[in-house]
Amino acid sequence: MSETTKNPTAPATPARSSEAAMSPTRRAVRQFFSNKLAVLGTAILVALVLFSFVGPLLYPTEQVSTNLMASNLTPGEQGHVLGTDGLGYDVLGRLMVAGQTSILVGLAAGVLATVIGTLWGSIAGYAGGWVDAVMMRIVDAGIAVPGIFLLLVISAIVRPSESMMVLIIGLVSWLVPARLTRAEALSLKTRDYVLAVKATGGSNTRAVVRHIIPNTIGTVVVNATFQVADAILLIAYISFLGMGLQPPATDWGAMLSEGISSVYSGAWWLIFPAGIAIVLVVCAFNFIGDGLRDMFDVRGQQ
Amino acid sequence: MTTTAVRDNSNIRLFGLFMIKRLVQAAVVIAIVSVIVFLLLQALPGGPARGILGQAATPAQIEAFNHEMGFDLPLIQQYFNYVSQWLTGNLGRSFVMNEDVSSLIAQRLPKTLILAIAAVGGALLVSIPLGMAQALRRNKPFDYIITGINFVVYSTPSFFLGLLLIMFFAQLLGILPASAPQGNTVGEILAQPKEMVLPALTSGLAGVATFSRYMRSSTIDNLHEDYVRTARAKGTAMKRVVARHVLRNSLTPVVTMLGYYLPVMFGGALVVEQLFNYPGMGLLFWNAAQTTDFPVLLGCILVISLATVIGSLLADITQFILDPRSRGGVK
């Protein structure tokens, strides 16, 4: 297929028309689904989403008012599949409700972080010069302060609601996507097809909107999944440190945090389900992100 | 197409230029951090006075305090006062613990650093060979298994991981103690190695997952480079090529990443120290958050940011040493 004078390490082969006729998007999707881990991740995610959102419809439990009479029951007692916790909440049901929070807040925060970061980074990368320098120093400063510390300080001032949590985590996490997008924009800016737009009288806006952003989508999407994974972990950490959501709202991290005091009492159902749930969902997002990254990489090499 | 070579500049001059540029950048970053911290201080409801005196203070007390501490001065002037205080090492005073913030931090910071060094050092020792081994056995079962394990470890919140480790090693096997070394001085801490294992392990495992992934992809990239082919064409056996050529070039991105890993590590320290009750900066910070002890909180943020910036600088310097290309001096 190639007629260039560069040396191939494998011989040039003619493009097979059936395979080649697909648009880049369809080929990419096929590539994604051939990655076993990515498929596994997707399956786990779907399962957990169903569990958290459809579950309560099939297994309704009381998750707002406490019931101290039925506290600390072992799994199986009085119809509680996974027992109850110190305040009498059914653990399985609580897991579902907590899942809704973890997943939703994580998704929202992750997406917010990605959006802010991508815009910041593409503008910095495309503009270059001192605009870039200033914007990136701000990012450097933001990265220098560990997010958890900032979060804790803010939480010490005011205990956050769910939407505030999304906002705060988003504001703390946009820095890494900004860096990545900037690097992409820098490299794309010198591509010939972008130069051609400027050279023949096109505007900067056109170059950015029509050429740079569509070609960074790969990085952005990959990064978004990792951001969501990190956001879910971050919420868990905050809750563990006792600065998370106010009860009766809960997430998996808070459940785990409460369960830790049960380490010595052997009440495994207060610890493991929540912990494993967190691991599963974060893993799922990481697998998906990895699969997406491979998918975009291969296309880039073509 | 070729480029014309420029006469080789002396390394010293290059290093000098490099350091100046980086130091200026670092200074700017620290300045921005100081502004952030200052703004946070101002953003407290009721102003910094409320934060320091606590909820029970009366308006009159607050006003007097404000005047005494200069909180009613214009913002810019306050900022400069703060900066000059910070530059002389005065980070304020904790009214909750009745000690100078700087001395509190001076006590606690070394302990966190010890934990960090133990964790990161251990992580590097394991992940560098592991990552390389994975790269050399790419897409074989070994690679998949390790990748899978790395994913799971990376996805586990460190407190859960720590919990599991405690349950396994301390409760089940009973061979390691469940709480961290206690003591006031560094010496006392170092004298309790057994207690150090679980906290360091907890901190370090996540690092292993991250570093080995980086090492793996860096090694894979390098294995495809032309210079590897040249080395093979010379008759150098593959093992030697990896050890002599690939290793050093693959390390560079990992080392650079270390510098950026510091904030993650400090964040992790928060959690681990709380879990194991280890008297470091993280626990100090957490206690301060519980008691809304703002001078401590903000002093910690400042110091940690400083440490992070220095860490990045050190990482850049190491890259300068490891990768001659990054030194510049060529057209």
Add this chain to the structure above:
Amino acid sequence: MNQNPTPESTRRARRAAEPAEVALQVSDLEVDFVTKNRTVNAVRGVSFEVNRGEVLAVVGESGSGKTITSLAALGLLPSTARTRGSLQVAGHQVLGSPDSMMDTLRGNVVSMVFQEPMTALNPSMKIGAQIAEAILNHTEASKAQAHERAVSLLEKVGIPDPAGKARNYPHQLSGGQRQRVVIAIALACNPAVIIADEPTTALDVTVQAEILELLRQLVRETNTALVLITHNMGVVADLADRVVVMKSGLVVESGPAFEVLRTPTDPYTQALLAAVPKLPQMQLEQREVSAPTVPDAQEAPRRAAGEEILVMGEVCVDFTSGTRKIRAVDHAELVIHQNQIVGLVGESGSGKSTLGRVPLGLVPLSSGRVELFGQDISGLSRRALRRLRSRLGIIFQDPGGSLDPRMTLGDSIAEPMIMHRKELADPGRGFRERRVAELIDAVRLPKDTALRYPHELSGGQRQRIGLARALALAPKLLIADEPTSALDVSVQDEVLTLLLELQQEHGFGCLFISHDLAVVHSVCDSVSVMRQGQVLESGPAARVLTDPQQDYTRQLLASVPSPDPEAQALRRQARRELLALGSEGK
């Protein structure tokens, strides 16, 4: 045999008659690549041999299998390769040999020089150590001895200050110097055969001439066999004793270089040679020979010049790198008329690409005057400038990067029309689609190409699409920055023919930037020669390229290898004399 035996042909014949020692012997070599989806037959039965002290050129375009053959000789094929047949280096069978055995042969009995000098060396290891490694691998020498030998090797390959350079890192050396280092490594253990895979393709033409001179000298001194893999017929004519022509994994012709290059028998070889643009002989070279021996070099057709469409005067472009200011273009003058193709030639670092980007606004103008279509651009508003630029078309060198991989080819071609739809009074999608179809037809591609994506096309096809896009708005000035440099010779020929035809039809002016003087000669009306940011010489192509006024131009021309061995011998001699004159004058 030929009419008048010349010194060159006699020399070669004499060498061929000497008793031979076979350094490399290939018999019925077959190489397949087996993956789970399919099997590719890269090499399908190739046989040749090379003796010590002999230079064999293996010629072919991409996909011919020439590189695979060379990798097979070193046992460096990927794991998906399956080989059959026989391949022996100095009597040792290579195919099927275990790695441990190959480790003792590589660098010792057979060694290799690769194409890309910029990436061939370990960036974090000193030059001397890298050469010494080859020696330490195969001899009992001590580290100190190996290092000494490394320094003497550096001297042998013509590196000035060898002891100092041995302590340097690769990035401190130029491309040409790095290639010499790679050659030094290949020579280190006195191998029986050196395989050089496109050793000069990535180098400037003057540097290439030096490296070829070096290789000739080394072969003579060390009696090593040299297998020279190349697609450049001029290089073959300069260096090779015998030639093997490969196509699609098979040998289609072989024989003494003289015969194959002057009187090829196979139609593929004939076509290949015909597609190579040739430079006419310089005045300097015609002194010795009475009758010209080069088939008439094709001259660009006569074209009548129209009005001035681009005038650049006293143009300077400066770049700041860190604290230093680099002057990329230094008081350059250039004028382009309607209906004229103006060539801009130079080596790397000459500033030709930078100068070409000035009218496009892609590089900042530090000082000077630029008039585009009669208007001084410095006074214009952004909108007016944009409108002016809509009459420009541009084609780039790299077919891989010039088209947005996410857009269909039709969309890429239509983009200029969409960008300027206000000026075109927004004719609407129907008009655009029709125009796209017209353009695709004009560049001789099938109609359905509009719906395809860049990755589905070959390099040459992508360049045609680039042309189509450049012509979308019927430009008055086309700027072509090395448009065919990345293409195979036969494809280059097609694209250039297309360009000339389109120019004939539309009458646009064209700035043709290239490092390839022969291509410029076949395409351009006038030519400007650049060096280190300055325009040294300008004038009608026919004149500048046969009777240049500047020494540098003469040297440049003398460095371009001619595909005719006889002519090349003369040119080589002319170059040596020029260099001798140059150094005497200092």
